[in-house]
Amino acid sequence: MARTMRWVVGLFVVAAMAASCNTFTTQEATNRCTQEQAARAAGACFDNSSQQSCITAYENCGADTIVNTSACPLTYSCPK
Secondary structure (H helix, E strand, O other): OHHHHHHHHHHHHHHHHHHHHOOOOHHHHHHHHHHHHHHOOOOOOOOHHHHHHHHHHHHHHHHHOEEEOOOOOOEEEOOO
16 A cells, blocks of 8 residues: 555656646746747837736746737737
8 A cells, every 4th residue: 555655646746747847937938038029029019018928828838838929919828
């Protein structure tokens, strides 16, 4: 029984680590959004609300973040 419990706990630890690997830290998200803003500098659609939406999405979704480029200002969200 103890062996099974260790296996289950280990599985939860690995799952938690895998889930957290997909998200960005606040600094990583800020850096990514600064790069996106620079890449889209020709357009006026990346404003302060886009910056905040971008940071929040990358903190919560990491590389899975979805960018709605048809919106102005740009919006960022997590997949459903």
